[in-house]
Structure formats: structure tokens, C-alpha cells
Amino acid sequence: MASILVTGATGLLGSSLVPALRAAGHVVHSHGHSHAAEQQADLGDWRQTAAMLDRTRPDCIVNLAALTNVDLCESEPQQAYRLNTLPVAHLARWMRDNSAGGVPACHLVQISTDMVYDSAGPHAEGDVRVANTYAFSKLAAEHAAAGVSSTVLRTNFFGRSRRAGRVSFSDWLVQGMREGRAMTVFDDVLFTPLAIDTLCALLAQVVQARPAGVYNLGARDGMSKADFAYLLAAALDLPTAGLQRGRSADAPALRARRPTDMRTDSSLFEHTMGLRLPTLAEQIQSLRSDYLEPA
Template identity: 40%
Template structure:
């Protein structure tokens, strides 16, 4: 049993992770800017962090708090860096002041990768402000007792007004709304339940380092949507397959975010699933 401070508990991943960690026997203290959670914490305040560490006394901090709107990050780099780097800077400073050094599980992103994949952890090529701010956040805690998880995920979201990629696809199809899915953008995303299981392993095993956490294979986002729809028995006539270059996006998007997961498998003693397995898991979830 571990005392866990969960930052960003009201978000898409936090809403799924908190009950799973509690079911695994951990004491979970949930932080959010929203009402109804255990604590509100000014994540950029040195003093607030000192008070929090002294009061909560976390053994592990799971950091899900982040600015993830890629185009908004591109428009306002200062906001992106404050949101994605500031909390970790304040935490590390407060930790030095209090001598309290909890293990950090930090959730990063597969958007650090670009060029032909699959990519190892050393192959970092940020192509937009969001990715650069997330990589800089990793560097802040590089020498800290930390497990850095680079990932992407899908599945049924329990966070209000925060639909997942798979939620958006299914809702659009059922609403007979035409959507475009890209056949030139590839990823190795995993189901949220699988990611929650791996985060729990990180809390228990406390490996230090940076790890790609995803499926051991990859797929285009277009093929992902078509396969998910097929396994749910949904018509795909409203899905248009196209290129990301057709969109007028503020920020450039990486095209190939597929990841090598060998390092993660070796250090955690687990096997990562296939994309087919994870799509089946999502289909079963939506059926239920």
C-alpha cells in the first residue's frame, strides 16, 4: 500500500486511474482545480508545494496535470511552458526545501517522436511547442527519483466534457457526422485500462528512467477508426480517409509516433499488447 498524490485527478486519465489505484490498495489523495476532490493546490507555488508535501506526505506523486491542446500551446508558448514545466519545477524546489523526495510517475507524450518509427526512447524530435514543453518537463525530473512514461491512450472516458479519441469516433459515427481520419499519422496507443495497470506497476516497482508505454506494433489513425467501428458493427460510410496535410493546423503534427517498447518490457517484466488486442478491449468496453 502506497500513499499516492494524484495530480490532475479530474482529467480523462485521472478519472479512470484513481478508482483503479484505490482498488489496488493504495491511499489516493486526488488533486484538481475542480470542486469535489481532496485538495486544490496551486501547482506553480513553491510555498503551496511545501505545505502540501508536509500535510499529505506522499510516497508517490503521479503527475497527469498538463496543457494538452496542441494548437493552443503553439499560439501561447509561455502558457504551455508554465502549465507543463512549472508544476515540476515548483515540486522539485519544494522537495529540496523539505527534504521530502517522493517517487514521481510522470505521464509524458508520444508526440516527442517524429520521422520514421518505431522510435526508441533516445530518438526525440519535438516538432511543436507542446512536444518541446513536455520534453523540457522530463528534463526537470531526469535526475529525480522518477518514472517517465511516454504514451498515448484511448477508451471510454469518464471525465465530463473530455471525450477520448475513440469516444469522438464512435459518437460521430452514431450521429451520422462525417469525419476525416488520417492514413499518414501512425501511433502505438493503448487502452486506458492497460495504461492504468502499467502505472500501478510503476508505483509498486519504482523503476527510474524513461519508458515508451504502448502497443508493440502500430497503426494509422484511419485504420484504427475503421477497425474499431467494424468490431462494434458500426457503418463506416461517414468516415473519410485523408491526410493531416489537408487541415489548416496552427501546430505541425508528427506523422509517425510508433514506439519501441523493449526497454519498458525488460525493466517491468511484462509484455506489451498488440493494437488488435487493445481495439478488442475497447470494443468490449463500448458494447458493455
């Protein structure tokens, strides 16, 4: 079993991934920045990053550290670069410095985003077009990862958050529907996310198989955020009185422009890993255990 460093382990995905990798039998070092974890480091700082890697000497790094607030990335591009791009350049530099005789001692799994697409989907990996600074900084991180032994996964996810104070898209919908809050859900925004638990199980396979290159990793098929909301309500027996279908262009403008079609075609990942990904409807159904059981 591998020794894995999960950077950004204190975030939404990391709070589920660390226990999932441990349950799969891996030795896991968890990293955080402002929240407590086994390892603390500012990954925008080369010395702190190198010192943490010298201490832990992992076989594999799964990098989740990021500035995920898309509007903040737009208003603070320096921070987007520092938290999304520079950490990967630092991880890759340490990996290059520590590969023996050209043989890589460590593999990097870089979690990227479906927001690197901005045209009509479903998108193949070559379809890249960036709509905002977040997407640009994540794409630059992919290029930093390409210089070392790495797997880049362009994904999106939903499910019950295990990190206090951080809500996922499905958490936002479930809370709103339970409270009967008025919420507009978009008919024209399409995506192919996976349930967090499915993504974590797939990541446990990826750290073993270490497929090289860039892959989309999403559900087999996509749907609109509006259809997602209504299917989620049906799966969890929640009232839909507060939900209203709308179009993204009619909503108040946000600082960063969002793509409307982020659907990914994950057949390259399926073929490479020899598996079949679930449909989005199946993934929504799988949330019953997340939301209908006590935390």
C-alpha cells in the same frame, strides 16, 4: 501499499487512474485545479504546491497535470511552460527539500507524451525531436523530473472518458460513427496508444516497481489512425458510412504542427518490468466492454 498523490486527477486519464489505484489497494489523494478534488492547488504556484505536499506527504506522486490542448500551447507558450513544465519543477523541488540525508522519500511518475518524436518510427527513447511547443514544454518537464527519483513514461491512450465534458480520440470516433457524421481519418498518421484501463493497470505496477529513467509505454505495434478507426468500427459493430480516408497534409492547417509518426518502441519498458505489452488490435478489441455496456 503506497500513499500516492495523483496530480491532475480530474482529467481524462486521472478520472480512471484514481479508482484503479484504489482498487489495487493504494491510499490515493486526488488533486484538481478548476474541478473539485480532495486537494486543490495551482501547480504553477510554488507556495500552493508545497503546501499541498506538506499536507499529504506522499510516498509517490503521479503527475498528470498538463495543458493538453496542443494548439493552445502553440498560441500561449507561457501557459504551456506554466502548466506543463513548471509544475514538475515545483514537485521536484519539494522532493529534494524533503529527502532525508540524500535518501529520496518520494518517487515521481511523470506522464509524458509520444509527441516528443518527429521522425520515422518506431522510436527508441533517444530519438527525440520536437515539432511544437506542447512537445517542447513536456520535454522540459522530463528534464525537471530527471533531477529526482523518477519514472518518465512517454505514452498515448484512448478509451471511454469517465470525465464529463472531456472526450478521448475513441470517444470522438464512436460518437461520430453513431451519428453518421462525416469524418476524415488519416492514413499517414501512425501511433501506438494503449487503452486507458491497460495504462492504469500498468501504472499500478509502476508505482510499486519504481523503475528509474525514461521509458516509452505503448502498444507492441502501431497502425494509422485510419486503420484504428475501421478496426474500432468492426469491434463495436458501428457503421463506417461517414468515414473517409485522407492524408493529414490535405486537412485544414492547425496552429501547431503535428508529427505524423509517433510510434514508440516500448521494449525497454517490457524488459525492465518483465512483461509483454498487448498489440493495438488487442487493445481496440478490449474497448467492447467500455462502449457496449451502460456507463
